[in-house]
Amino acid sequence: MPIAALTPDMQETFALTDRVVLGIESSCDETAASVLRRHQDGTVTLLSSIIASQDEEHAKFGGVVPEIAARAHMRVVDNVIEQAITEANIDYTELDGIAATAGPGLIGGVIAGLMAAKGLSMALNVPLIGVNHLEGHALSPRLAAPCPFPYLLLLVSGGHSQLLSVKGLGDYERLGSTVDDAAGEAFDKSAKVMDLGFPGGPNVERAALLGNPKAYALPRPFARTGHANFSFAGLKTAVARAWESSDKSDAASADLSASFQQAVCDVVCDRTSNAMDMFLRGAPHEAAPHRFVVAGGVASNHAIRAALEALCEARGFALLAPPLRFCTDNAAMIALAGAERLAAGERSDLSIKARPRWPLDGAAAAANPMSGSGRKGAKS
Ligand code: KG4
Numbered sequence: 001m002p003i004a005a006l007t008p009d010m011q012e013t014f015a016l017t018d019r020v021v022l023g024i025e026s027s028c029d030e031t032a033a034s035v036l037r038r039h040q041d042g043t044v045t046l047l048s049s050i051i052a053s054q055d056e057e058h059a060k061f062g063g064v065v066p067e068i069a070a071r072a073h074m075r076v077v078d079n080v081i082e083q084a085i086t087e088a089n090i091d092y093t094e095l096d097g098i099a100a101t102a103g104p105g106l107i108g109g110v111i112a113g114l115m116a117a118k119g120l121s122m123a124l125n126v127p128l129i130g131v132n133h134l135e136g137h138a139l140s141p142r143l144a145a146p147c148p149f150p151y152l153l154l155l156v157s158g159g160h161s162q163l164l165s166v167k168g169l170g171d172y173e174r175l176g177s178t179v180d181d182a183a184g185e186a187f188d189k190s191a192k193v194m195d196l197g198f199p200g201g202p203n204v205e206r207a208a209l210l211g212n213p214k215a216y217a218l219p220r221p222f223a224r225t226g227h228a229n230f231s232f233a234g235l236k237t238a239v240a241r242a243w244e245s246s247d248k249s250d251a252a253s254a255d256l257s258a259s260f261q262q263a264v265c266d267v268v269c270d271r272t273s274n275a276m277d278m279f280l281r282g283a284p285h286e287a288a289p290h291r292f293v294v295a296g297g298v299a300s301n302h303a304i305r306a307a308l309e310a311l312c313e314a315r316g317f318a319l320l321a322p323p324l325r326f327c328t329d330n331a332a333m334i335a336l337a338g339a340e341r342l343a344a345g346e347r348s349d350l351s352i353k354a355r356p357r358w359p360l361d362g363a364a365a366a367a368n369p370m371s372g373s374g375r376k377g378a379k380s
């Protein structure tokens with residue numbers, strides 16, 4: 001990504017005074033804008049966070065349709081930004097920086113948000129910063145509470161399932177990733193198979209409340225391997241097979257949802273425990289409790305949260321789970337990551353391009369691409 005350094009005096013002003021940053025998010029199916037104030041001491045005050053969801057438009061297809069998503073972002077992005085400015089009770093001229101997701105994500109949507117950001121940056125003559133959506137998730141706990149580096153991060157969303165050691169701004173070590181589907185994708189596809197509606201995660205969780213988690217014997221891919229990688233494709237296929245041979249009743253969908261959710265809980269905890277070992281090997285000087293953050297849409301699942309809480313308790317980690325509104329896609333995390341990058345003296349050139357793929361730990365992804373590789377580059 002083309003990054004130009006701020007001139008030393010601009011950088012100093014950015015880091016040493018209160019600065020107001022607009023964040024724009026459009027990488028999947030939420031169009032979001034947020035304004036926050038970054039104080040001189042690095043703390044932030046959230047002034048607004050607006051999210052326009054496209055769930056209804058994608059529901060009849062049982063998943064996000066990229067073309068529909070891109071059009072919807074283009075249709076509403078200006079309005080969502082306007083609402084964020086109004087709710088923050090500021091004028092556009094009070095903005096000191098514009099941050100927008102520049103990837104990874106569905107390219108049409110990313111372009112829509114990034115173009116809006118470029119226009120505002122030019123019109124207001126303030127710095128633009130293209131943000132990695134995953135960095136937004138990685139820093140999201142800091143929107144709610146102090147969360148010093150380093151910490152172990154589990155990012156489980158519709159597009160990603162990763163375990164990362166977050167050592168500092170821009171300093172991420174990938175400990176594990178998915179070799180095929182993301183956890184949220186498995187929830188969405190399982191929901192589709194059982195006709196539970198979109199988005200699948202919350203519907204599977206609701207159905208699971210009435211089911212027996214031991215009713216179906218589903219696989220736990222990569223169990224007891226010692227590494228921190230995930231595979232959800234086989235689990236999803238097992239759900240489809242089990243559903244086919246069931247009586248397709250409400251009781252069957254409740255039992256299968258509960259069994260599937262339990263399998264995801266088990267897999268997530270097993271791999272997180274392995275990642276905890278790796279994290280501790282990398283930071284032996286750190287005294288307990290170590291920090292463990294769970295972020296991404298799947299982190300809003302109560303059963304998964306409870307299982308991770310128990311794991312943290314057993315392993316001497318403190319669980320930091322951002323409030324649900326910061327777990328799913330939002331622009332506050334993009335504004336935060338952008339404000340941090342700007343304060344560190346970075347800015348993006350207006351020629352910055354949207355990136356469908358953009359791993360956080362670029363070196364690990366290039367050396368050992370877990371999912372997606374070749375001409376388009378590694379996904380994770
Ligand atoms: O982070 P997010 O909003 O968007 C992405 O960046 O992907 O995550 C959306 C994903 C969807 O797959 C959705 O089904 C899943 O998070 N999700 C859940 C729950 N709420 C949302 N999965 C399991 N249980 C939930 N309660």
Ligand code: ZN
Pocket residue numbers: 133137157296297328329
């Ligand atoms: Zn996300």
